[in-house]
Amino acid sequence: MNKSSKNVFGQPLVVCSNNPLTGFYRNGCCDTGSEDFGKHTVCAVMTSSFLLFSQSMGNDLITPIPQYNFPGLNPGDRWCICVLRWKEAYEAGCAAPVVLEATNEEALNYVDMNALLECAYKEMKNRD
Numbered sequence: 729m730n731k732s733s734k735n736v737f738g739q740p741l742v743v744c745s746n747n748p749l750t751g752f753y754r755n756g757c758c759d760t761g762s763e764d765f766g767k768h769t770v771c772a773v774m775t776s777s778f779l780l781f782s783q784s785m786g787n788d789l790i791t792p793i794p795q796y797n798f799p800g801l802n803p804g805d806r807w808c809i810c811v812l813r814w815k816e817a818y819e820a821g822c823a824a825p826v827v828l829e830a831t832n833e834e835a836l837n838y839v840d841m842n843a844l845l846e847c848a849y850k851e852m853k854n855r856d
Contacts, residue, residue: 733757733758733759733760733832733833734832734833735828735829735830735831735832735833736828736831736832736833736835736836736841736844737828737829738833739829741757741758741759741829741830741832741833742757742829742830743756743757743830744756744757744758744771744806744807744808744827744830745771745805745806745807745808748799748801748805748807750771750806750807750808751768751808752764752766752768752808757808757830758770758771758808758830758831758832759832760832760834766810766812766813767810767811767812767834767835767838768808768809768810768811769808769810769811769831769832769834769835770808770809770810770811770814770826770831770832770835770839770844771806771807771808771826771827771830771831772806772807772808772809772814772823772824772825772826772827773804773805773806773824773825773826773827773849774789774801774802774803774804774805774806774807774824775803775822775824775825776803777822778817778822778823778824779801779803781816781817781820781822782809782813782817785813785816787810787813789801789807789809790802806827806830809824811834811835811837811838811839812838814826814835814839815838815839815843818839818843818847823843823847824847825847825848825849825850826844826847826848826849827849828844828845828848828849831844
């Protein structure tokens, strides 16, 4: 993780997922840099509707690609996704929930904070 990376609140960026291992740099975080042309800055919790939307737009995140150590994603997995794909999904009404503490502040160059807040992931606590 890049120690200087900040989340959308200006705090240190937290890990999005180590299982499956995500991030443009495959370090678990939504770090970005000049070589990350897709800007994989949004930590999203996969949903069936988002995965199908992304697949329909030409980015199949469901099918495993073993030669790239890509396991394929399932609903509930956390993954650093391209900010503009998230924005497309948001505008289409099927945005994946966002883990704000793990979403890179660079995402704010492309999407409004209010949209991210609207889609903030709310972890379910243990229920009895």
